[in-house]
Amino acid sequence: MIRTGAQYREGIRDGREVWVEGERVRDVTAHPAFKPIIDVKARMYDMAHDAKFQDALTYTEGSARHSVYQQPPRTKEDWQRKWHAVDLLLNDIGGVATRLGDETVGEMWSLQDGRDILAEIDPRFADNIDNHIRRVVELDPFHVSANTDPKGDRSLPPGERDPDMMIRVVKETDAGIIIRGAKFETAAAYADQAYLKPTVGAWTNEAESPHAVGCIVKMGAPGVRHICRMPYANRAPAEDIPLASRFDEVEALVVFDDVLIPWEDVFFYRHTRAAQQVRATLHRYSAFPYVLRILYVADMMIGAAMWNAKQTGLEKLQSVQEKLADLAVYREGIRAHLTASIALAEVSPAGLLMPNQSILYAGRVLACSQLPAMMHAARELMGGQICVTPELAQFRGGAAPWLDKFYTLNKEWGAEDRRKLLAFARDLLNSDYAGHRLAFVQFAQAPHFNHLQAVYKSFDFSGPLDFVRRSAGMSERILGAAANKDKH
Structure with a gap:
């Protein structure tokens, strides 16, 4: 069922370890660095219960009401409703917040598109992504994305760097896998969970790489530590910083110090083909x-x-x-x-x-x-x-x-x-x-070069190629040869 703002706030009062300006935060919902943007996210939840907005922001399935933001899109109308929902939200809060969950849940839909690859590793992993997408719909968590590792000295291959510079699996247990490393994340300190996946795209000889892991991490789990940048929201009166005082989405270096990931939260690990699939399709919805x-x-x-x-x-x-x-x-x-x-x-x-x-x-x-x-x-x-x-x-x-x-x-x-x-x-x-x-x-x-690469890989070049071939009077067989070359 859809959550209320109060339920969201209570959910992140879980004893998580959050540090900002050199001090441990005892209650992230009350700290001035986080309270304004947490209030925005809470308002997002509360709007779904407001009779004025409920029909636009929710949908019913069976006897349950769910959030339009979390709904897997199956029709053009679904996308139009998502657009309208964002319009209602941003007009209500009077500004722009980027990391609110609706823009990152799509990364899980992308992973579901590659569930056949997950099934090749272990049928449980394919089931896990299906189950988590269903849980997102049913439980309405604040879901963020864990992408960027510190990486270290990138002139060196991953095997020659400090191994903690990229998230890695250090142990496999009956309960799950143990991970170590760090990620830079936006909104992690006040989110419920993060989809953690590798940033490496050009895997070479690392078929069993411990860095090729994808999973869900609870942001309040033991061993998860949020080291946040200094916020803009507490530097000046709100009247002087009308946007920063309300919409500063604080980033953190999230350190994973031997964190247990239960098997039901694991989508893949030690499997570079799945990691490549993630990097190639990650943003197709988000x-x-x-x-x-x-x-x-x-x-x-x-x-x-x-x-x-x-x-x-x-x-x-x-x-x-x-x-x-x-x-x-x-x-x-x-x-x-x-x-x-x-x-x-x-x-x-x-x-x-x-x-x-x-x-x-x-x-x-x-x-x-x-x-x-x-x-x-x-x-x-x-x-x-x-x-x-x-x-x-x-x-x-x-x-x-x-x-x-x-x-x-x-x-x-x-x-x-x-x-x-x-x-x-x-x-x-x-x-x-x-x-x-x-x-x-x-x-x-x-970065931009990846944006351009995504266009290159998704654009259909066959139309322009065929048009020029016919216009220039070139042989028809070259089109087939070019297509075969592209496949390789």
Whole structure:
């Protein structure tokens, strides 16, 4: 059944070991570094119980009501409902949060598409992924992704590095496997569980590699230690950091110190073919909600820049309109790719409906690669005041009369609304938090070269090849030869 926000909070008060700013956190739900984003996740749960939203955010199966976010997609309507659910959530919370679970549960659907490979290793592993997808639907956990290892000196092969630099199996027991190592994870400190899998894609002679492991890890399990980065949320009054104070999704180096993974939570281990399958298909579903989040970031940039133009009376200048149009084209380009990926969706090997892979991955490249340029365009439209405007205390202190005078634009736009817009734009475009979010977009679903590789592998080159062959009058036999070469 769908959970409440209170049940979610209670579930993560499990004695987990969380460290931030050199101190052990006793209650992650009350600590100022985590409470704002935990409140956002709790609101996500509570909305599903609100009569105003329940029909849009849930579905019924038998006599049970489940979350649309966790529903394995089988129709185009399922994807439209997921999009609408995210729209309702982000409008309700008034901002963008990326790691809320709906964008990572799709990684398990991708693994289910490769269940035949899991069955080759051990039939239990194929059953485990089916069972966990069912448990996600039934128990509605906050599910995150455990991808990036510290890796160490990558000029050395894995066998010559400190073995703990990548997650590894150190022991097999009757109860399960014992793992050791570390992962960098977003939102791990306040999530229920993580899908842990290897980041290595180019396996060579490591057919029995102890690093080739995929499993579910409970974030409060014994031996799991969360060492978090310093948060942005407690550095300044919320009025000066209106986004960071609510949506800072704190990352952690999660250390696994001889953690027991019960057999029912193991999907594969010591099997590089399964690891390769994971890396090749990991984002076939999860890329959709991830790119959708960037659509809302584009909306925030457009809204901030347009309000600034209206406040300052510059919205009728052609040069301003052209830059706003650039932002609009970027935004609509993302929307077009998402819409088309649903319209031309494809049936997956497991019988789910996955967004059209070539279109979705092309949209991800557009959204991620162009974001730095679009942020700079928005900065230009906002002007230099986003980096020179004083903090709230100055507007409330002895300097208030001067600030009120010089930040009041006219009878319609007073100093307070001007300050609020500039504080919002600074946090969106020009702050530590803004830089962090930009770097996150560039690497959260792998770096750009992997994004391009995903497009290369999913795009159907046969159409362009055949068109040019026929247009140039080339022999028909070369098309078959090219296709055979691609297979090898």
